[in-house]
């Protein structure tokens with residue numbers, strides 16, 4: 001049994017026991033899950049960070065941002081934080097200092113982002129491969145793996161050339177090699193959601209459901 005307990009949601013979110021499971025989607029918030037599910041997801045998260053892990057193109061940044069917006073918690077993207085701190089693009093960082101320096105900076109940024117309570121952190125595709133990163137994420141967060149098939153990833157990443165690891169003669173083959181090396185490690189994340197050719201709101205909704213299910217298991221209060 002986890003030490004995390006379901007707690008009431010923030011003021012104004014209503015009583016979980018009486019709230020109806022209706023969707024609260026609006027024109028400004030299409031696909032937003034029911035308040036009851038949002039409230040349960042927040043209770044499961046507690047003061048932790050929900051940390052998106054997975055390969056390039058899985059949707060960590062896009063889905064993470066939407067989930068944070070729905071949960072009304074701060075959102076951070078480790079790649080963006082690295083670019084902000086270094087005032088360089090990731091491609092330029094790789095070119096100027098090499099991957100090892102990038103990974104050192106990434107580890108520092110992740111350690112910092114894991115502090116200070118509830119939120120959502122979308123990591124870069126290689127971050128979860130570092131054992132120290134996995135440890136800090138496990139201590140202060142809850143990792144969700146956005147699993148995706150090669151063709152889905154390829155269709156998305158081939159639109160842009162901003163991923164230095166894919167600047168090879170056979171980028172799709174490189175992506176496949178990365179999948180084979182990384183998926184067993186991503187699979188150690190406690191939560192997994194299949195990212196596929198479906199609306200972002202569908203995938204984000206499944207992340208909220210996966211989180212809400214953690215709350216239900218922890219409390220034994222499944223309804």
Ligand SMILES: Nc1ncnc2c1ncn2[C@@H]1O[C@H](COP(=O)(O)OP(=O)(O)OP(=O)(O)O)[C@@H](O)[C@H]1O
Nearest residue numbers: 055056057058059060061062124125156198199200
């Ligand atoms: N469900 C979806 N449907 C359609 N497009 C999507 C979906 N999810 C993500 N995308 C798009 O795919 C592209 C890659 O997504 P995103 O940048 O979020 O991936 P990522 O996992 O953060 O990759 P990286 O590890 O390189 O940061 C973006 O253009 C994003 O808008």
Ligand SMILES: O=C(O)C1=C[C@@H](O)[C@@H](O)[C@H](O)C1
Nearest residue numbers: 056079090124125126163164
């Ligand atoms: O998969 C990876 O190792 C990477 C993914 C991107 O998010 C960036 O963090 C960088 O391009 C490296």
Ligand SMILES: [Mg+2]
Nearest residue numbers: 060061079123
């Ligand atoms: Mg990203």
